[in-house]
Amino acid sequence: MDTIIETINVTKSFDGHEAVSDVSLKVSKNELKSIIGPNGAGKTTLFNLLSGQLKPTAGEVLLSGEHVTSLSPTYRTRKGIGRSFQITNVFPNLTCFENVRLAVQSKEGVYYNMLSHFTSHKKINDLAHEVLSTVLLDSKAEELAKNLAHGEQRKLEIAMLLALDTEVLLLDEPTAGMSIEEVPKILEVIKQIKETQNRTILLIEHKMDMVLDLSDSITVMFNGALLADGKPEEIMANEQVQTAYLGGLYNESS
Numbered sequence: 147m148d149t150i151i152e153t154i155n156v157t158k159s160f161d162g163h164e165a166v167s168d169v170s171l172k173v174s175k176n177e178l179k180s181i182i183g184p185n186g187a188g189k190t191t192l193f194n195l196l197s198g199q200l201k202p203t204a205g206e207v208l209l210s211g212e213h214v215t216s217l218s219p220t221y222r223t224r225k226g227i228g229r230s231f232q233i234t235n236v237f238p239n240l241t242c243f244e245n246v247r248l249a250v251q252s253k254e255g256v257y258y259n260m261l262s263h264f265t266s267h268k269k270i271n272d273l274a275h276e277v278l279s280t281v282l283l284d285s286k287a288e289e290l291a292k293n294l295a296h297g298e299q300r301k302l303e304i305a306m307l308l309a310l311d312t313e314v315l316l317l318d319e320p321t322a323g324m325s326i327e328e329v330p331k332i333l334e335v336i337k338q339i340k341e342t343q344n345r346t347i348l349l350i351e352h353k354m355d356m357v358l359d360l361s362d363s364i365t366v367m368f369n370g371a372l373l374a375d376g377k378p379e380e381i382m383a384n385e386q387v388q389t390a391y392l393g394g395l396y397n398e399s400s
């Protein structure tokens with residue numbers, strides 16, 4: 147399997163405290179890998195190191211074999227790694243469709259520049275509708291972004307990521323703050339992306355049933371370090387993981 151993301155002995159210290167400690171990790175193309183671990187384990191910091199929001203204290207980050215450790219988040223987005231909170235251009239007073247169309251346009255603008263042609267205009271509209279349909283927001287196309295429910299806003303954020311056409315999606319707790327009714331909808335969206343598109347997805351998520359349902363592989367972090375990495379069944383059977391983390395959260399009989 148082709149490796150799309152790799153970290154080599156990556157460490158990030160804050161005032162001497164290692165939030166991420168000597169983590170070496172490989173993510174294959176089209177894999178869905180979940181990063182789990184208790185609060186403060188270093189998951190979000192690892193995401194920040196991958197997206198370029200933070201530079202490591204030591205170690206290297208590679209994207210498709212290219213060293214990107216010192217490169218900016220913008221450059222990394224162009225290289226194909228997208229993170230939901232990077233999408234700050236959700237305009238509350240525009241509709242979902244208008245927001246997604248702007249994201250499609252900005253992506254197309256980066257690569258093609260000239261878009262005055264009618265067919266390009268139609269192509270952009272079609273793409274925007276396709277993306278909204280993928281995230282199950284087509285019925286809300288004409289709704290103003292500010293009027294969306296919380297779960298729908300998270301779906302719009304994912305739509306913006308898809309519209310930017312990044313090959314890697316970093317999803318940091320996409321269900322955070324959602325109501326119980328909204329969670330299955332976002333789960334369905336991620337499943338649909340996984341099944342229908344060539345994307346690599348890294349998912350930080352505390353909901354273990356969702357992690358087990360979606361993941362090809364799971365990385366467990368504990369105190370900044372990588373505790374285990376493997377297929378879901380290997381992780382569930384791993385005694386160290388059970389002791390350190392899962393024991394209190396996951397019960398096989400449940």
Ligand SMILES: Nc1ncnc2c1ncn2[C@@H]1O[C@H](COP(=O)(O)OP(=O)(O)OP(=O)(O)O)[C@@H](O)[C@H]1O
Nearest residue numbers: 160164165166183184185186187188189190191192
């Ligand atoms: N900018 C920062 N400055 C100082 N310490 C930080 C900073 N960001 C994170 N930390 C610390 O690094 C450690 C790891 O934090 P991080 O947010 O990466 O954990 P996490 O696994 O994502 O936790 P959670 O599940 O609660 O989101 C924590 O001890 C946190 O307090």
